[in-house]
Amino acid sequence: MSAVAPVRSGARAPDRTAPAVPRRHPPLRRRRTWAAWGFALPFMALFLVFTAGPVLMSFAMAITDLRSSDLRNPLAVNFVGIDNFRAVLADPLFRKAAANTAYFVLVGVPLTIGLALAIAVLLNTGITRLTAFFRVGYYMPVVTSIVAVAVVWRFLLQPDTGLINEVLGWFGIAGPNWLADTHWAMPSLIAMATWRSIGTLIIIFLAGLQGVPVSLHEAAALDGATGWQRFRYITLPTVRPTILFGAVITGIGYLQFFEEPFVMTQGGPLNSTLSVSYYIYNQFGFGNYSYAAAMSYVLFIAIIVLTVLQFRLLGDRDPRPPRRRRAPATPVARQEVGR
Amino acid sequence: MTAPPTTPPTTPPTVRSAVRPRRAKERSIGEARPQVWTYIVLGLGLLVVASPFAWMVLSSLKSEGEIRRVPPTWLPEAPSLANFSDLFARLDFPQFFTNSAVVATAVTVGNLVFCSMLGYVLAKSEFGGRTWLFRLVLATLMIPGMVTLVPLFVLVANIGLVNTYWGLILPFLAGPFGVFLMRQFIQGIPDELIDAARMDGASELRVFLQVVMPLCKPALATLAILTFLGSWNNFLWPLVVATSEEKYTLPVALALYSVGQNQTEYGLLLAGAVVIVVPVLAVFLLLQRYFVQGIAMTGIK
Numbered sequence: 111m112s113a114v115a116p117v118r119s120g121a122r123a124p125d126r127t128a129p130a131v132p133r134r135h136p137p138l139r140r141r142r143t144w145a146a147w148g149f150a151l152p153f154m155a156l157f158l159v160f161t162a163g164p165v166l167m168s169f170a171m172a173i174t175d176l177r178s179s180d181l182r183n184p185l186a187v188n189f190v191g192i193d194n195f196r197a198v199l200a201d202p203l204f205r206k207a208a209a210n211t212a213y214f215v216l217v218g219v220p221l222t223i224g225l226a227l228a229i230a231v232l233l234n235t236g237i238t239r240l241t242a243f244f245r246v247g248y249y250m251p252v253v254t255s256i257v258a259v260a261v262v263w264r265f266l267l268q269p270d271t272g273l274i275n276e277v278l279g280w281f282g283i284a285g286p287n288w289l290a291d292t293h294w295a296m297p298s299l300i301a302m303a304t305w306r307s308i309g310t311l312i313i314i315f316l317a318g319l320q321g322v323p324v325s326l327h328e329a330a331a332l333d334g335a336t337g338w339q340r341f342r343y344i345t346l347p348t349v350r351p352t353i354l355f356g357a358v359i360t361g362i363g364y365l366q367f368f369e370e371p372f373v374m375t376q377g378g379p380l381n382s383t384l385s386v387s388y389y390i391y392n393q394f395g396f397g398n399y400s401y402a403a404a405m406s407y408v409l410f411i412a413i414i415v416l417t418v419l420q421f422r423l424l425g426d427r428d429p430r431p432p433r434r435r436r437a438p439a440t441p442v443a444r445q446e447v448g449r
Numbered sequence: 450m451t452a453p454p455t456t457p458p459t460t461p462p463t464v465r466s467a468v469r470p471r472r473a474k475e476r477s478i479g480e481a482r483p484q485v486w487t488y489i490v491l492g493l494g495l496l497v498v499a500s501p502f503a504w505m506v507l508s509s510l511k512s513e514g515e516i517r518r519v520p521p522t523w524l525p526e527a528p529s530l531a532n533f534s535d536l537f538a539r540l541d542f543p544q545f546f547t548n549s550a551v552v553a554t555a556v557t558v559g560n561l562v563f564c565s566m567l568g569y570v571l572a573k574s575e576f577g578g579r580t581w582l583f584r585l586v587l588a589t590l591m592i593p594g595m596v597t598l599v600p601l602f603v604l605v606a607n608i609g610l611v612n613t614y615w616g617l618i619l620p621f622l623a624g625p626f627g628v629f630l631m632r633q634f635i636q637g638i639p640d641e642l643i644d645a646a647r648m649d650g651a652s653e654l655r656v657f658l659q660v661v662m663p664l665c666k667p668a669l670a671t672l673a674i675l676t677f678l679g680s681w682n683n684f685l686w687p688l689v690v691a692t693s694e695e696k697y698t699l700p701v702a703l704a705l706y707s708v709g710q711n712q713t714e715y716g717l718l719l720a721g722a723v724v725i726v727v728p729v730l731a732v733f734l735l736l737q738r739y740f741v742q743g744i745a746m747t748g749i750k
Contacts, residue, residue: 147578149566152562153564164600168596244491246733246734249740254502255700258726271517273521394598410592413593
């Protein structure tokens, strides 16, 4: 006993200082991996059941002819391959919905990004007081429930009692019946979506703009650069990653736009505000599960394509043109220095 | 130019801090006058953004006749809370409010716990499959809600969770956005702190609970607010899953009330909109600092 005890305590002491531990427990790395997956487990379990499972099931639906009436006996459905996708792409109503969605995205995303960037730049450079006040004010619509927004905006857009036409009337403009006019319904929804979305982007852009070095602006101003030039050649390149991020999240959101037509126009008038998501929702409602699932996959692909496209257009590869310009410029400079 | 270095070091800082920065700013950026224009433009923009709110609150105090009047009025002639008392008499608002609060609280707690756990290991643990897992989380952000809507509903129906709190909560208990946010934030915590705790023999769980979590308070506050609001305002899923009135959330209740024969009761609708919006706006105004931080955190990368 007396001989054993000191040996044990002697063995414990180096244990605590730990350099020996990795050797005595070679699977430390494996243990870390186990611990890490243990941490990931709850999320993964929920993810597998409530996201991955439904995504696969949706794909299974898309390549079969499942309808709501088949749910009791799902094994009786037939495999139809890409027939649903063919039918979707040939469907005139789907094409209409796709065109509407493209309209919404192509006008809405640049408008939202441009407005948010302009406001963020003004907030960041121009003023010293009330910044927090403006930031909070512009963010208010983001925290507002779409249902309440719909109630209010339906009023604002009303042809004779609406505030918007009243204000237009001050300038002698007779405003249209916004939501009932096939030409104006979509612009109304775009305006509403922009109003709801700029708050988030303003804050994201503000955070990005804080990273633009003031010294660069001062140097450029000393060299006689105008405000626009400084914005174009200093601010814009520095916040490009932030703009990309904003464009990607806005694009993903706008491609799925559903709530605005759902609460405002139900896709009308004459399907002029029918979006892809809304059409999918309707087809689900009619029980055409396979057809709707195929459409949702087309939408998914569109989202991926748009995201990749935005990374190409706005991503890191873009600064190539300046490099090209620089290349011929340097030899000239060297020659001049040589003289 | 030669004089300043010889002067004692105590005087230049006071001179600088008192006078120079202001002058330097005003001169170099040269926007003393443009500032006025900036305020005007921003103010007009804010007016456009905020006037629907102002109009909503003011009109909810008007009578039905005054709301329909042409031309529309701004200030209520005889402000009264009649619309609100009417609305509360017709709809079971305490119930809807409770439902919204229960669901949003549960979803928030779940996201805080599960997302920060995964966010921690994605940021600070070396383990097989980490990159793959992070890519999976990012890819999930791109999946449109419509892809999973019906299979998810079929699933929830099969487990017997339609028209239950669990059916409203479980699908949102751990979202990819929270993982992304927490991972981004935890990455900024110095490795030394975590390694030191590991060296001292702390288990991963202990490192997570006693070292990482206390440092994550700003991120957790942000995630809590964003998740709570997202859940509070969530519309489509509760509309599908809550099939009877005692499980309606506030937006569902108002949406279903505002269609059909009630569509013309403008005063009640506006009062309902105020009831949904004002508590949320109040919370937002109290905690706006965290909103700004959190959104900025995800945006800059």
